[in-house]
Amino acid sequence: MQNLIALLVAAPLLGAAVLLCGGRRLDRSGHLIGTLLAAVSFVIGVVLFSDLLGRGADDRTLNQHLFSWVPVGGFRADIAFQLDQLSMTFVLLISGVGTLIHIYSIGYMEHDERRRRFFGYLNLFLAAMLLLVLADNYLLLYVGWEGVGLASYLLIGFWQHKPSAATAAKKAFLVNRVGDLGLSIAIMLMFTTFGTFAFGPVLHSVGDAGEGRLTAIGLMLLLAACGKSAQVPLQSWLGDAMEGPTPVSALIHAATMVTAGVYLITRSGALFNAAPTAQLAVTVVGAVTLLFGAIVGCAKDDIKKALAGSTMSQIGYMVLAAGLGPIGYVFAIMHLVTHGFFKAGLFLGAGSVMHGMNDEVDMRRYGGLRKHMPVTFVTFGLGYLAIIGFPGLSGFFSKDKIIEAAFAKGGTEGWVLGGAALLGAAITAYYMTRVMIMTFFGAERWRNAATTSPDEPSAEPAAEHRGEHAEPHPHESPRSMTIPMIVLAFGSVFAGAFFGIGDRFLRWLEPVTGHQEGNSPVGAATVTIATMVLLVVGAGIAYLQYGRRPVPAVAPRGSLLTRAARRDLLQDDFNHVVLVRGGEHLTRSLVYVDHTLVDGVVNGTAASFGGLSGRLRRLQNGYARSYAVSMFGGAALIVAATLLMRAV
């Protein structure tokens, strides 16, 4: 049975190879091949899952060793896979949501002449992501890690003829490099500390290493997680990544790839448990990001960027939970899975809306769409209820647990983290209600869009047609797009209850991540009630602001915070001032030092030797008598020195 594991990765990899090397003759069938191979991967995943379910709880780890990759002396790097409950959860999420999004893309990318290539990249992404979660050592994980970075880069910049998309792709790649640097340093530290980087040996011998070393590794892993999961301070790429096609935003930049950081932290749980400082840093990053993303999400008028802010914020919840240690790991992964459902569903809904609205992304030109797109409205609405944590839906079960766990951290930290998580829940309710109302309710602001349309760059390539179609004709999307949305909506509604009731998910994942009940200073019921109250308050404020009053077509100036949030809380300005300018100044001063000091020393030495030899040359005048003088002088000196030495 374990020989099937490699096939999980091989199927989409084969798809990527065939589609990217196959050329034009596959243009007609490429999307079907890609979707089929993604589905193959999912089916294998389900087969393996049922096999794991048939085993005892402690016997659910399968290993497959393909070959030794780099056997050099004491250094061993293997291509080997490890499938346990944690990997299994990810495999099902990645290949399941991935297959749905492949199906959705068939309809969404129908008119794109580079659709075959798009599916090739999607398959490449699936292969890399599955490799990331199936690897049994950190080095192979790193291969997958870089692979998803590459696929993300290719897909963000898929419409490379648009300068904004090309820039966004480069930005994502560069910011991710910073995180990747952290991961590579962490792996090197692991090798020097433990002499290996296989998960088993490293995580079992954590006790032998000093805490300082573990903290360093933990912080480097956190840096890696920040890059891939768009956490503060490496969050700036995610908003721009929305330049990619919407299915990409749904699959990579919401459901799967951006959660790789959470996987990394959870996988290295044993290591973080032994390094409390690193763990505290993880929780702080998570708490800051969940508020940061939520605030950004409140101010964006671009529907995809609002959802991107929300993604950042929700991953902040997961990172926060993963930083809490054994009381949080399970809930981090649980929220990750439910978030995978509802956020992918929301993004697909947003894509469906854009599809019907001539690729308009500005929510101020939506409104009243519920009558025109009933399926999208219902699925998006269910996703909305799930994300804000409406009782009984997915987000309710997973997010509440995280808030409880944050309080259970204990002490001042517990109160601060729990408070941040609660506040985040209120803001989530606010910005999601805002998105919902602006898109599906209220006046149909798109009716006169042509006259008021300011020239804003739109995220989709068909934007140039907008001028010709003066007024969009919203219509429901084709079935290949609505069916994945309906499936994901089912997930958004029932996954939480399925996982949460009877602690099914907890019992499934506990053997890998470990679990311990925290003793919360506030009861579970109190937390739930507080969350509900804040949810109603947040949604209510949004309703008063956007539901009761007409939404202006041009964004009002807004308060200082709103304007800052529209510019992503000045993250790019900060990066520009601190990193770009700072970097320029640094390089300039280094060039100056190089020119004056380094070159000065080198050139000065050469010049002084040149001058000295010019002087010495004069002695070489060819007159035998002057040579004789120097000989006599030298002899006299030697005699004098000898006499002097003897006198002493």
Add this chain to the structure above:
Amino acid sequence: MNPVYYLYLAALLFTIGATGVLIRRNAIVVFMCVELMLNACNLAFVAFSRLHGNLDGQIIAFFTMVVAAAEVVVGLAIIVSLFRSRHSASVDDASLMKL
């Protein structure tokens, strides 16, 4: 007679020879001054031989004479051929070995 006086004389002769080498231009005279210096050395050797009461110095003096004789043969040959090619015996005229 105190052998030290011979040493003084040797030093005087050596100095005269060295001065002559340094300030005279005629190659023959310079050559004679070199001989003078060699003879000053010989005198010193013999004086030391006497002072220390052994024959080492006297033997060295013989060697010096042999070397000086050989040197005269070679040196005069060079001077003569130099004179033939340049019609001058001035050492400053042969100043080609410079940059």
